[in-house]
Amino acid sequence: MSGGMRAGGLGIGGIVLLLAISYFTGQNPADLLSGLDQTGGVEQPAGPPADDESSRFMRVVLADTEETWSAIFQQQGLRYEPPVLVLFSGATESACGLGQSAMGPFYCPADRKVYLDLTFFEELARRFGAPGDFAQAYVVAHEVGHHVQTLTGISERMAAARRNSSETESNALSVRQELQADCYSGVWGHYAARKNMLDPDDVEEGLRAAAAIGDDRLQRQSQGRVAPESFTHGSSAQRVEWFRRGLESGRMDACDTFQR
Numbered sequence: 001m002s003g004g005m006r007a008g009g010l011g012i013g014g015i016v017l018l019l020a021i022s023y024f025t026g027q028n029p030a031d032l033l034s035g036l037d038q039t040g041g042v043e044q045p046a047g048p049p050a051d052d053e054s055s056r057f058m059r060v061v062l063a064d065t066e067e068t069w070s071a072i073f074q075q076q077g078l079r080y081e082p083p084v085l086v087l088f089s090g091a092t093e094s095a096c097g098l099g100q101s102a103m104g105p106f107y108c109p110a111d112r113k114v115y116l117d118l119t120f121f122e123e124l125a126r127r128f129g130a131p132g133d134f135a136q137a138y139v140v141a142h143e144v145g146h147h148v149q150t151l152t153g154i155s156e157r158m159a160a161a162r163r164n165s166s167e168t169e170s171n172a173l174s175v176r177q178e179l180q181a182d183c184y185s186g187v188w189g190h191y192a193a194r195k196n197m198l199d200p201d202d203v204e205e206g207l208r209a210a211a212a213i214g215d216d217r218l219q220r221q222s223q224g225r226v227a228p229e230s231f232t233h234g235s236s237a238q239r240v241e242w243f244r245r246g247l248e249s250g251r252m253d254a255c256d257t258f259q260r
């Protein structure tokens, strides 16, 4: 399963590092929940026009997450307010600070926007497959998963809990929150598969992407050893497991990573 990934060598390590930095940034905004009322849409700050295949694909994925999560929220008598998608190259301002290309994709709860760096996705496409492949969709759906956590209040509760925790406890909470976003990404994948947007190869690729950005692999690449207490995203195996749970069930309540 990892043969293709290893072929990428240092390149993959670089991407993986970028992903790690983005996740750290995405989940640690100083203050959460500004109560802004967003209506969804796409913002395009300065930079080259994002009309390539990759950015069109990300808009399609975002629109589809909107459809899926609106339906799921509606079943629970709730209204889904979609995040705004910000496509950028280079750097962009966010309510969580300056977003830079090196950070890769991130979600900012304070402005409820998903920030996707196009150069990162070009690199991802080169390493994981052609534009339009599932690895990119998985990353978008994971960030949307963090938006769902903001809407359900989980993000705010976790941020409060982590303020009163030791670093080890705080990291453990972060892992559970990240795994839930992976599971929510799988929930979206469940409905995308039912609409024949995904084929089994796509799903396999999504799982490989999830495995490739597990903290254990990141740490092995950067330190040559694994220290579970410092995980903030979960191991590759955990990420695959929770993604699969969401994918197979299509249910939010299958994603209670805090109970297990």
Ligand SMILES: [Zn+2]
Pocket: 023, 026, 027, 142, 146, 178, 181
């Ligand atoms: Zn995340």
